[in-house]
Amino acid sequence: MSTTRHVYIDNAATTRLDERVLESMIPYLREDYANANSPHRPGRKTHVAVEEARELVASVIGAEPAEIIFTSGGTESNNSVINGVLSAREKRHLITSNAEHHAVLHPVKSAANWGAVHTILPVNTQGRVTTDQVADAITNETVLVSLMHGNNEVATLNPLKEIGEICRNKNILFHSDTVQTVGKIPVDVDDLGVDFLSISAHKLYGPKGVGALYARSGASWKPWMEGGSQERKRRGGTLNVAGIVGMAKALQLATEEMQQNQAHISALKARLMQGLKDRLGEHVQFNGDQQEGLYNILNCSFIYPDHPAIDGEMLLLNLDIEGIYCSNGSACTSGAIEASHVLLAMDIPYAVAKSSIRFSLSKYNTVDDITYIIDKTEAILRRMTTRT
Numbered sequence: 001m002s003t004t005r006h007v008y009i010d011n012a013a014t015t016r017l018d019e020r021v022l023e024s025m026i027p028y029l030r031e032d033y034a035n036a037n038s039p040h041r042p043g044r045k046t047h048v049a050v051e052e053a054r055e056l057v058a059s060v061i062g063a064e065p066a067e068i069i070f071t072s073g074g075t076e077s078n079n080s081v082i083n084g085v086l087s088a089r090e091k092r093h094l095i096t097s098n099a100e101h102h103a104v105l106h107p108v109k110s111a112a113n114w115g116a117v118h119t120i121l122p123v124n125t126q127g128r129v130t131t132d133q134v135a136d137a138i139t140n141e142t143v144l145v146s147l148m149h150g151n152n153e154v155a156t157l158n159p160l161k162e163i164g165e166i167c168r169n170k171n172i173l174f175h176s177d178t179v180q181t182v183g184k185i186p187v188d189v190d191d192l193g194v195d196f197l198s199i200s201a202h203k204l205y206g207p208k209g210v211g212a213l214y215a216r217s218g219a220s221w222k223p224w225m226e227g228g229s230q231e232r233k234r235r236g237g238t239l240n241v242a243g244i245v246g247m248a249k250a251l252q253l254a255t256e257e258m259q260q261n262q263a264h265i266s267a268l269k270a271r272l273m274q275g276l277k278d279r280l281g282e283h284v285q286f287n288g289d290q291q292e293g294l295y296n297i298l299n300c301s302f303i304y305p306d307h308p309a310i311d312g313e314m315l316l317l318n319l320d321i322e323g324i325y326c327s328n329g330s331a332c333t334s335g336a337i338e339a340s341h342v343l344l345a346m347d348i349p350y351a352v353a354k355s356s357i358r359f360s361l362s363k364y365n366t367v368d369d370i371t372y373i374i375d376k377t378e379a380i381l382r383r384m385t386t387r388t
Contacts (some may be wrong), residue, residue: 005331006323007369012152012180012297017246018205024249025207028242031142036239037230046241053248061197062188062253063214069231070244071331073211074179075103077198080213080235081175082107082146085196086116087222089173091143094118097129098345101177104146117141126289127156127346128283134163143174149187150180153342153358154288155297157181164193179203179211180294183254184262195219199251201243205363206250208242232301261363266295268361268370273298275374280381287343287356301348301356307385310355312339318380319357324373326359 008016028049036050050064058065071077082104086092094108098120108118119137121129134145145167147158150357152213160176167174175196181187182197182203189197197214201207215221215234228236276284280302287299302310312328319326328340339353348356359373 004323006370007365007372008325009359009361009365009369009373010050010325010327011362012358012383014202014208015205015362016364017207018250018253020253021206021246022315025242025246026035028245031239035103037228037242050239050241050244053244055153056248056252057199057212060251061182061199061214062190064217067212067214067217068233069215069234070211070239071211071213072240073202074101074177074198074200076104076225077200077211078146078175079107079175081196081198081215081221082111082144082222084221085144085175086111087171087224088220089143091141092116093139093141093143095121095134095137095142095145097121097123097147097158099123099151099156099342100146100148101152102341104177108146123345125346126293127151127154127287127342128158128223128289129163130351131159131162131166135166138166138170138172139150142170142172142215144175146175146177148177148180149192150178150185150294151288151297151342151369152180152298153340154299154346155293155295157293158194158301160194167195168193173221183251184258184294184296187216188256189216196221199247201247201250204250204254207243207246210240210247212247245255257363262295264363265361265365268365268367269298271367271370272359272361272373273312275370276300276377279374279378283381285352287346287348296361298359298361299343299356300359301343301352302381303352303355304381304385308351310381310384313358314356314384315355315357315380318384322376322380324376326357330355 032046034046036046054065054068058068092115098106121133123129150157152249164174173195176194177198178187179200182199195216223234226236283303285301304310339350343353
């Protein structure tokens with residue numbers, strides 16, 4: 001079925017590459033393609049480009065260039081921290097939450113295979129952990145706390161600064177997955193008190209397959225990816241020069257244009273919320289912290305007591321047919337028929353969680369997009385709830 005309109009609104013999964021970012025990358029795909037670790041002149045030229053990118057990434061988050069390690073993205077950065085800290089320290093206790101991305105939850109649980117133990121904190125009904133929970137969970141064996149900054153499904157922000165102070169006072173390492181916040185809101189490693197921080201370029205209009213890990217100087221950590229001298233022997237493998245340059249450009253633009261992007265996207269989100277509320281009334285429920293949380297993510301459940309089988313997968317399929325491209329949560333779990341583990345962690349009933357979808361907006365979305373989404377969502381739900 002053809003449509004006259006296509007609306008991409010799954011930007012928490014990935015964003016459209018900014019044309020200016022693409023332009024910055026092209027020279028390193030065509031002319032300046034040398035390996036950045038080669039000793040000859042072309043290699044030295046690409047090495048300089050990598051180091052300039054490192055300086056830019058570091059400056060945006062208040063770090064030193066030597067504390068930035070380029071990776072393939074958020075998942076690698078998260079795994080690298082968890083495995084690397086356990087390799088470097090004798091203590092074996094990890095703390096995280098049940099609303100984390102699977103790129104944290106899975107390696108935390110897998111670490112049990114080599115003697116680590118973990119505490120998975122329950123989040124509240126907004127998807128947040130408290131400082132008291134973290135403080136109470138700490139033991140003499142705690143080595144690392146890993147808690148995301150902004151939740152990728154429900155927009156809720158964790159109180160990282162306060163948690164960072166607790167970890168620092170207890171001499172415990174603190175990591176945060178910040179892939180949904182860097183480039184959208186100010187992130188400073190000293191202000192937040194983190195020892196490790198994960199970044200992914202494709203969440204901020206940069207290329208896929210490239211990211212960064214911030215590792216505070218002096219923090220106990222061992223590289224988990226070996227086999228080369230790259231990144232000061234902290235991450236072996238040929239550097240993705242074009243991707244690294246593109247990530248730095250994307251981060252520069254996101255930082256420079258943060259206020260105008262936030263104003264534009266916040267207004268669209270408010271319009272979307274109000275439109276759905278006006279059209280659907282009590283049948284729509286917004287999940288997470290939609291007042292103080294991230295301004296680009298809106299998680300909605302659709303509740304029809306007379307039609308308890310409203311299914312998010314079917315709703316997504318119908319929206320897709322209408323040219324509206326969103327998701328039911330993390331793209332890493334798309335295709336799964338289960339309800340979101342984040343929503344279940346927030347004590348949302350299974351049937352309600354299963355009816356939920358996530359709209360995540362970008363700087364490229366428009367007011368007309370929002371109007372179209374509201375109209376089509378209402379029409380689809382009307383069809384789904386009037387069938388006999």
